[in-house]
Amino acid sequence: MAREQPMAGTAAMPAIGTPAVGDARRAWLLKQFREKVVPRVALILVCALFILPFYWMVVTALKTREELVMYPPTLWPSELAWSNFREAVEYIPFFRYLFNTSAITFLTIVGSVISNPIIAYGFSRIEWPGRDKVFYVVLATVFIPFPVLIVALFDIFANTPRPVFNGLEVSWEGNWINTYMPLVAPMFFGNAFWIFLMRQFMMQIPFEISDAARIDGASEFRIFSQIVLPQALPAIGVISIFAGLHAWNDFLGPLIFLQNETMYTLAVGLTFFQSQHQLQYSLLMAASTLVVLPVIALFLLFQRTFVEGISLGSLK
Amino acid sequence: MSTTAPPIRPGPFGRLHLTRSERRNLRLGLLFISPWIVGFLAFLVYPIVYTLRISFTEYTGFGEPEWIGLGNYQALLQDDLFWISLYNTLYYTALAAPLGVVVAMGLALSMNQPLREVPLYRAILYLPSVIPLFTLSFIFLILMNPTQGIFNQFLMAIGLPNINWFGDPAWTKLAFVFLAQFGAGQVALIFLAGLKGIPVTLYEAAMLDGAGVWSRFRNITLPMMTPIILYDLILGLSLGLQVFTQAYVITRGGPADASRFYVLYLYDNAFRYGKMGYASAMAWILFVITFVLAMLIFRWSQRWVHYENQ
Numbered sequence: 001m002a003r004e005q006p007m008a009g010t011a012a013m014p015a016i017g018t019p020a021v022g023d024a025r026r027a028w029l030l031k032q033f034r035e036k037v038v039p040r041v042a043l044i045l046v047c048a049l050f051i052l053p054f055y056w057m058v059v060t061a062l063k064t065r066e067e068l069v070m071y072p073p074t075l076w077p078s079e080l081a082w083s084n085f086r087e088a089v090e091y092i093p094f095f096r097y098l099f100n101t102s103a104i105t106f107l108t109i110v111g112s113v114i115s116n117p118i119i120a121y122g123f124s125r126i127e128w129p130g131r132d133k134v135f136y137v138v139l140a141t142v143f144i145p146f147p148v149l150i151v152a153l154f155d156i157f158a159n160t161p162r163p164v165f166n167g168l169e170v171s172w173e174g175n176w177i178n179t180y181m182p183l184v185a186p187m188f189f190g191n192a193f194w195i196f197l198m199r200q201f202m203m204q205i206p207f208e209i210s211d212a213a214r215i216d217g218a219s220e221f222r223i224f225s226q227i228v229l230p231q232a233l234p235a236i237g238v239i240s241i242f243a244g245l246h247a248w249n250d251f252l253g254p255l256i257f258l259q260n261e262t263m264y265t266l267a268v269g270l271t272f273f274q275s276q277h278q279l280q281y282s283l284l285m286a287a288s289t290l291v292v293l294p295v296i297a298l299f300l301l302f303q304r305t306f307v308e309g310i311s312l313g314s315l316k
Numbered sequence: 317m318s319t320t321a322p323p324i325r326p327g328p329f330g331r332l333h334l335t336r337s338e339r340r341n342l343r344l345g346l347l348f349i350s351p352w353i354v355g356f357l358a359f360l361v362y363p364i365v366y367t368l369r370i371s372f373t374e375y376t377g378f379g380e381p382e383w384i385g386l387g388n389y390q391a392l393l394q395d396d397l398f399w400i401s402l403y404n405t406l407y408y409t410a411l412a413a414p415l416g417v418v419v420a421m422g423l424a425l426s427m428n429q430p431l432r433e434v435p436l437y438r439a440i441l442y443l444p445s446v447i448p449l450f451t452l453s454f455i456f457l458i459l460m461n462p463t464q465g466i467f468n469q470f471l472m473a474i475g476l477p478n479i480n481w482f483g484d485p486a487w488t489k490l491a492f493v494f495l496a497q498f499g500a501g502q503v504a505l506i507f508l509a510g511l512k513g514i515p516v517t518l519y520e521a522a523m524l525d526g527a528g529v530w531s532r533f534r535n536i537t538l539p540m541m542t543p544i545i546l547y548d549l550i551l552g553l554s555l556g557l558q559v560f561t562q563a564y565v566i567t568r569g570g571p572a573d574a575s576r577f578y579v580l581y582l583y584d585n586a587f588r589y590g591k592m593g594y595a596s597a598m599a600w601i602l603f604v605i606t607f608v609l610a611m612l613i614f615r616w617s618q619r620w621v622h623y624e625n626q
Contacts, residue, residue, distance in 0.1 A: 034529065039426035046423065047440040050498065053455045054443070056466050060458055073464050115351045122348025128341040129334060138352065141360060143550060143610055145558040147579040148603045151370065151586045151595045152363035155377065189355020220344050249448035251561045256587065267450050271565065274454075281458055288451040295447050303439060306446070310502065311509035 057292070061085070061285035068282050081282070088273075088286035096262060097269035104180050104254075104265060105247040111187030112194060112243035113236055119190040120198030121224050125210060135199075142192045150256055157182045157257065182257040183250070187243065194239045197309065201235035202228060238309035241302055248295065266291050364603070371596035381593065388597035397573065397581060398598070405578040408489050409556030412496040416552050417545055419500040424507035425537075438508075441501035449499075453565035456495050457482065482567050485574035492562055492575060503548055510544045511537070539622040546617045550610050557606050578602060 060068070064081045067074055089095065123135050157176035164171050176182050205228060213223045229236075254265040270291070273284035299306060334342065346353070371388055373381035392398045423441060427434050444452060459465045460481040468478050481491035518536050527535065560579040563569065569576035569584075582602070586595035 035429050036431065039429040040431060042422070043426045043431075043437045043441075047437055050440055050444055050501070052466070053452060053459055053498070056459045057451075057455045059466075060464075068464065071463050072469055073466060075466070115355075119349050119352045122345045122352075126341050126345045126348065128345030129338055130342075131345055134349070137356075141356070143554045143606065144360065144364075145554055145579075145602060145606055147558045147560060147582060148367065148599045148606075149360070149363040150583070151592055151599055152366040153359070154586070155370065155592065156363060156366060158377070186355060186359045188351065189359065190352040195352065220348075224348070245446060249450075251448070251450045251564075252583075255564075256583075267448065270450065270454065274565075281464065284454055285458065288454050292447045292451050296443065299443060299446050300439075306442065307438070307505060310505045 054292075057285050057288055060282055061289050063282050065282070084282050084286040085290070088283040089290070091280075091283055092269050092272045092287070093262075094266075094269070094287065094290070097264050097266045100180075100258075100263060101248060101265040101267070104183050105244050107180060107184040108187045108247035109240045109243050111184060112191065113240050115188050115190045116194040116198050116239055117202075117229060117232060117236060118224070119195050120202055121228060123195065124199045124202040125205075125207070125224070125228060126220065138192050138195055146252065150252070153182065154256055176257070178258060178260040178263045180263075183247070183253050187247075191243075194242065197242075198232065198235050198239065201232055205231045234305075234308070237302075238305055241298065241305055242309060244298075245295065367596045367599050367603075370593055371600050373593045375592040375596075376590040377592050384593070388594050389601075391594065392597055392601070397576065400573050401576045401578045401581040404489060404574070404576055405557055405559065408492060408559055408577065409553060411490075411493045412559075413549060413552030413556045415493060416496060416500055416503060417548055419497050420503035420507050420548065421541070421545075423500060423504035424511055425533075427504065427508050428511045438501075438505065441504060443501070444498040445500075445502040449561045450565055452498060453495070453562045456491075456562075457566045460491060482575075483571055485572045488567060488571060488574040492559070495562055496556075496559075506548070507541065507544060510541050514540045542617075542621040543623065546613070546621050549617075550613055553609055553613065554606055557602065557609075 059076060061084055062077045062080045062082070063074070063084075064077070064079055067077055067079070067081075123131060123138070154177070160176050161172035162174055162176050162179060162181060164173055176185075209227055210223050213227055218226075249267075250265075251267045254268050258264055258268060266287075270284065270287055273280045273287065370381060372383060372385055374384050374387070375381035427437055427441075431437075460467045462468050462478050462480045462483070468481075472478055479487050481487050514537065518540075519532055522532050522536060558579050559577050560583065563575045563577050563580050564583070567575040569580050578598070579602070582595050582598045585591045585598065
């Protein structure tokens with residue numbers, strides 16, 4: 001990297017030999033230092049710091065029990081204890097929790113992908129009196145802390161019967177606690193962040209195509225589903241990734257609404273390792289690695305989508 | 317949009333007489349946003365009102381809530397742990413939120429330089445903010461452990477003492493502030509998008525006038541970024557006041573209540589001690605505190621936020 005710098009800068013570098021060159025060259029060096037060296041050193045240091053947790057997670061996950069308690073800690077396991085991974089998934093009902101987490105994640109994605117585009121359409125492609133005022137209310141809800149609601153939500157869900165399907169017959173019994181419903185059902189009613197993101201995207205789709213379809217007598221729902229929705233596919237991709245991450249990463253929700261061990265998600269299930277002796281640290285890290293791995297894979301695969309989503313969602 | 321609306325100034329509630337097409341659009345618009353309206357009422361407005369009602373009662377979660385008026389609020393004023401948790405949370409937020417802005421801005425400014433490998437930095441910096449916070453917390457529990465962590469080995473290598481971050485009350489909150497900075501990558505990307513949106517002509521004009529680096533940052537970059545800074549500051553405030561997962565996973569409120577944050581105490585009251593009414597009173601107070609602080613920042617921001625269309 002450093003070798004390329006003079007090359008890249010040759011065009012801007014003043015010729016040597018003329019009297020003013022000393023100053024010009026110093027100024028050029030100063031500029032290079034400011035624009036290339038300082039930011040690089042800062043970024044490399046911070047990046048090293050940001051990689052450190054991942055490194056330590058993997059290293060700890062691969063240490064044997066004996067090596068784990070050594071002081072000072074070894075920087076790399078002398079013997080790779082791959083068996084920690086097997087032990088970790090057997091120590092807790094890992095696959096049961098993985099199933100619960102995956103089911104909630106899947107249903108969250110479905111709910112978000114259905115609801116947010118419809119709602120965002122109403123906030124972007126139709127002009128109705130009062131629309132922007134109502135949209136401010138949507139934006140304001142972002143700042144309401146979720147923990148403010150947890151007591152009430154728990155009590156409401158604990159006293160709401162859930163529909164039980166028995167063939168064609170529906171009966172209402174029990175309540176919502178220890179089911180996926182408290183975590184999944186709200187996702188079918190939109191989320192302020194994703195409504196905003198989708199609205200931003202839909203505003204950029206030319207309005208002429210909607211107008212043309214309207215003149216041809218297409219219903220509003222048809223314009224939505226057959227014209228705007230296909231154009232909004234990239235934004236739907238962004239939302240499904242963010243929604244999936246949100247469900248996979250959620251901690252407080254599952255902690256409150258899922259109290260039966262068989263219904264736990266990975267988030268809550270992993271706390272089991274902690275209640276044990278500290279020797280379980282390597283198992284905890286092995287299980288954490290398994291939880292983090294799909295996220296990292298998803299991120300590396302869809303990095304562009306992530307970055308676009310962030311800049312799409314940023315306020316200008 | 318190119319629709320030519322009649323130049324009638326709408327009152328606070330809009331014009332009451334709507335044309336036929338406006339009525340049609342209103343009907344359609346409300347139809348499309350109806351899922352949000354239902355969700356807003358069912359999962360937000362109703363729970364907030366419900367919380368207020370429960371906060372005036374003694375309620376274990378079973379049986380009937382018993383009305384005790386302002387009893388819970390009076391008890392809270394006498395509760396030392398309530399004040400400790402409020403202090404801890406405000407302390408944490410006052411450090412974590414502004415520091416988050418500074419760190420994110422520094423990273424964004426660095427990534428805005430003409431470096432070829434910026435995509436790599438971007439990926440690395442963003443990664444900790446996409447992985448689950450609970451796993452990051454588990455990792456930090458070990459990473460910053462004085463005997464099994466590598467972090468303190470580095471500190472000691474440069475001559476700093478071996479600090480028991482999550483075991484020494486003097487350091488615990490600072491350790492959580494430090495942990496929060498690992499989420500800065502995401503904000504940095506938003507900042508970076510903002511930096512890229514600043515017209516180059518502004519800088520060129522300033523350079524012609526002989527403005528230096530600092531002067532350009534102070535007079536162009538910073539003012540242009542103030543709307544994003546405000547947004548991030550208010551979001552950081554809201555997130556800081558609801559800090560929970562890290563403390564639940566790493567310290568459960570210890571040592572010596574140094575990390576007993578507000579929501580942690582609220583959670584314990586509701587779901588461990590079965591004091592739903594008491595927890596509801598706490599929830600309402602948190603709601604009011606968040607609202608008041610956000611409003612104060614917003615009012616204060618009118619002095620320094622620069623809007624392009626002004």
